[in-house]
Amino acid sequence: MQSLWYKNAIVYSLDVETFMDSNGDGIGDFAGLTQQLDYLSGLGITCLWLHPFYPSPKRDDGYDVMDYYNVDPCLGTLGDFVEFMHEAKERGIRVLIDLVINHTSIHHPWFQAARSNQHSTYRDYYVWSDDPPPTDPAELVFPDVEDSIWEYDEQAGAYYLHHFYKEQPDLNISNPAVRDEIRKIVHFWLQLGVSGFRVDAVPYFVKNVDVLAKQYELESFLEDLRQYVCSRNAEAILLAEANVESESFPLYFGDGDRMHMLFSFFANQKKFLALARQNVAPLIDGLNQLPNIPQSGQWLNFVRHHDELTLDQLSDAERNEIFQAFAPEEHMQIYGRGIRRRLPPMVNGDRRYIELIYSLLFTLPGIPLIRYGEEIGMGDDLSLPDRDSVRTPMQWTDAPNGGFSTAPSGRLSKPVIAEGEYGYQHVNVAAQQRDSESLLNWFDRAIRIRKQCPEFGWGRWVIIDIDEPSVFAHSCQWNGKMVVAVHNLSNQPCTVTLKFSCDRPLVDLFGDCQYEPWQGASALALEAYGYRWLRAA
Incomplete structure (x- = not known):
């Protein structure tokens, strides 16, 4: 269904500033991004989420906006943006942009x-x-x-x-004039061809309202925004950044008349707790707490994104378990609630573990979000402050600056990773494209097969009972078809029996080994961190 295109999308997020520099000034730009659209199209990406590219003093990586109707001059011009949109459309790639309406810059x-x-x-x-x-x-x-x-x-x-930095005063959403301004901003970018918006910091609209003498209901605002967006483009969507407790999810979806999609913050935190324990119980608990959502709703799953790996929906004890497993040193943690590392360093570069975690990403109910560089296993730079540790430039080749820019390294807007096992000399797109066993080629295959399994995005999912505490299995059924995903979260091999009814053989689509079609309740062997994607033939 064209109007629900996002139900089975493959989303890729990037910051224009750190993706590709076309003019050698040390800053990524829209012309550079446009040059790399063939790479993204070839990878199988169907939707790009662009981080803020508006004029900004960059106190908060562009989330302190000075002008909602323009492109920061260091990234190009509105003309460059229009050309980029044209080329993306030619390749069948939709574009979401950040709608930062909780606050502005003090310079606005x-x-x-x-x-x-x-x-x-x-x-x-x-x-x-x-x-x-x-x-x-x-x-x-x-x-x-x-x-x-x-x-x-x-x-x-x-x-x-200001709920965020003091340089970011909160907007008064209860003011009708502010809501009118938001509608104008939305209309402007829809006219330029975007397919929707990632709405920043949605829960803080509520917190802003709470301090006002004249309150404005969040529900009404979200419904008005949804109605306005759809009146201008029936296929445009709203993706909410809402890291909230599970009981609050219905507030954001409504009856299919508010947000189209939510980030799966809650399930992601439970997933990392399960990984730390090598026990699937927390993941099952997290998924079971997800409410039934409207047919038009969807979850956006992720492993990491541009901020910290936030763990604030967990208890202190649970958070400490994850810290001990993946970020045991204090400088790897941030704000007392999160991890400022990319995934490969968190798991000591263990390729089996990396594949397992991304296999979960592609198969959990919802659709996947890939953060730029994840497909090649980029690392982090913990010498950089705060969240900048995971915001280093894309590594394209083993040329100076990783092929990101021809500028002297001292002129880069953010330093590229140049040393250690995650340096651009060892981790880059060009080298991995030539290596059939590379992580990039694994991602290419995973995305291709995931796109052939719309059941994961559209289907009714059911957790399958297994007597092995380290193994998570679930099925997704849609239009009379079924897929099953099985994942071993343990560093030890095991053999399990799937306790569910299926009168058809299950054929392995994508896994860490191949075998003959499997029938009935036969035993299924899994390697350490092993996984299976199975289709009922």
Whole structure:
């Protein structure tokens, strides 16, 4: 169904600034991204999610927006963006962009007008207080940097609300004029061809509303936004960044009249707890807590993305288990709640373990998100501050700067990984394209087969009972067809029996070994970190 294209998409996320530099100035740009669209198309990507590319002072990696209607000059022009959109469409690749409407930069003209005149139309675009309440530490997004969500502004003579950095004042979503501005922004980019928006920091709309004397219901805002987006483009979607407890998920999906998709933060955290324990119980618990969602809804699964691997939905004890397994040193952790590493260093480069985790990504109910560089096993640079450790430039070749840029290394906007086992000399696209056994070619095959298994995205999923605590198995059925995925989370081989009914042979589609079609309740042998994708023939 064309209008539900996202139900079986393969999503790839990237930051234009760190993907490909076309003019040698040390900064990735839209012209460079356009040059690499054939690579993404060849990999099987059907949808790109672009991180903020708007003009910004870059206090928060572009999430502090100064102008919602333009491209940051260092990344190109609106003309370059339009050309990129044309070329992406030619290759059948849709584009999602970030809609950052919880806050702006303090340099945005709205805030400059608001702080300079309390009678300005823009004053009520933000949330002000003469005597704000004390800040609960749990409200701090960046507890290592900020100690309050209120900042006194000398020019305004009042405190303004900011849940994120103090350079990012929160917008007043309850103001109808602000909602009108948001609609204009949405319409502008839909006119330029985007297929939807990743809506940043959605839960903080609620928190902003809570401090206002005149409240505006979040549900109404999300429904209005969905209705407006669909009225301008019936196929456009809204993807919510909402890292919340499972009980809150229905708030964001509604009855199919709010967000189209949610990131699977909750299930991802449970998955890493299961991996740390080599026991599938936490993953099963997490999946069982997911509510039934509308037919038009979908989960976006991921392993890592551009922020920390957040673990804040877990208990302190559970979080510490994951830290001990994957980030035992303090400098590998961030904000007391997350991990600032890419996956390969977290698992000591164990190819079997890497394949297992990405096999889970491709087969868990929902659709997969691949972060740029994951397909070649890029590492991290823990010498960089905060989240920048996982935001290094893409590694294309073994040429200087990993082929990302011809600029001197000192001029790069962010340093490329140049040393150690994850340096660009050892980990790059060109080398892996020539190696039939490379991780890149594994991803290529996995994506190709995943696209042939729409049951994972569309189907009704059921967890299969197995008497081995390290093995997770589930089936997905859709349109009379069924696929089964089996994963061994343990570093020890095992043999299991799938306890479910199937009157057809199961054929191995993609796994760590091959064997004859399997019939009935026969034993299934799995290697350490072994996996199977099976189709009922």
